[in-house]
Amino acid sequence: MGELRRSATRRCVTIAAGLVLSTALAACGQNAGESASGSYPTETVKLMVPAAAGGGWDSTARAMQQVIQKKNLVAHPVEVFNVTGGGGATGLAQLQKDKGDPHALMMTGLVMIGALQRAKAPVSLKDTTPIATLTAEAEAFVVPANSKYKTIQDVVTAYKQDPTSVTFGGGTAGGSDHLVTAQLLKAAGADTSKLKYVAYSGGGEATAGILSGDVAVGVSGVSEFESQIKSGGMRLLAISTADAREVGGRPAPTLKEAGYDVNFSNWRALVAAPGLSDRDKQAVIGVIDSLHNTQEWKDLLATNGWTDFYKTGDAAQQYIKDETQRVEQLYKDLGL
Structure with a gap:
């Protein structure tokens, strides 16, 4: 009889422990992770x-x-x-x-x-x-340091005079870089249908294309060009957001300040x-x-x-x- 009672007691403890464990697991299951x-x-x-x-x-x-x-x-x-x-x-x-x-x-x-x-x-x-x-992130419009374009207005003026003379380059065709470029030209009253845009598959390729002169103007997120801007390899013409900020340790000109109604992130x-x-x-x-x-x-x-x-x-x-x-x-x- 004593052994039967001890066996029953062990079963009760096991069941009780199982209930406690089940309850604990259920509670843990509510965790976000x-x-x-x-x-x-x-x-x-x-x-x-x-x-x-x-x-x-x-x-x-x-x-x-x-x-x-x-x-x-x-x-x-x-x-x-x-x-x-x-x-x-x-x-x-x-x-x-x-x-x-x-x-x-x-x-x-x-x-x-x-x-x-x-x-x-x-x-x-x-x-x-x-x-x-x-x-x-703001988009940045950049040119190589030796470019003839000193301001974003220079680029827009050249494009209006001859759209084929200015080639823009950035990320995927149809992506944010392409889109903000078209928005800039439209805000400037230019014909966006004649936009020449070279799409690169990554930031490294885009940077190489800009520095080599394959495109006249580069467009991408500020962070992708910041080191080149800071080192002097590229010149920042404008950023796409209206809020003022520094890029490469210097105040960044904005498209709004240049007279173009664009505020794009x-x-x-x-x-x-x-x-x-x-x-x-x-x-x-x-x-x-x-x-x-x-x-x-x-x-x-x-x-x-x-x-x-x-x-x-x-x-x-x-x-x-x-x-x-x-x-x-x-x-x-x-x-x-």
Whole structure:
């Protein structure tokens, strides 16, 4: 009888322990960093840059990787890799193969919306799970230091006199660099249909093309040209945002100050593969929230001249939807 009582007691303790453990696991499941398959991430996080190395998406992704790993925000590695082609369409199509996988993430932004619109791609950002908007950045108009163009007005005047004499160069055709150039010319009363624009697959290629004289005027995010501006290799003609700021240690002239009614920012965001469960989506957002709250991330924003533009979840999804509609209308208005 004593043994039976001891055995029954052991069973009761085991059941009680199981109930406590189940309760604890249920409570842990409410944490932002847990996915449907366990504590998130459960394997390597693969962060795709749908463009060549050296550009704005690439630098943002690698800054994220740096902070996440330095602060040990996740228990598994973060791998950044590049997929080029179609202004991001190739990478976006590849992301579709990872449906439902919270470990498959991708950089995106205004550049991609314009490129997909221009290419009439069969995929769109509707085919993703928006996680967060991250940064916004002014566009910079630059020329080599030995260029005959001293001001942005010089460029506009030359273009009006002979559109074929001025070739602009930047990121993907149809992207933010292309779009802001067309907006500048329209604001100046010039014919945007004659715009000559060379698209480069990454920031490194664009910088080489500008310095070699393959294009007369370079256009891209301020951070991509800042080191060249600071070293004297390039001359900054104007930035696209209305707010005054310094670039390369000097006050940056704006398009508004030059007399052109343009106030334009290029934003960047993070999306995941389509078909994520709400639980997995919140798990990914939890990691990005932790990233956003670090001092290291704030320092990188300041160092790179990136404006903090943080929205998550439904707010990010609505913003991307609104921007898609806005860019589509801009394309019609600008004849692109």
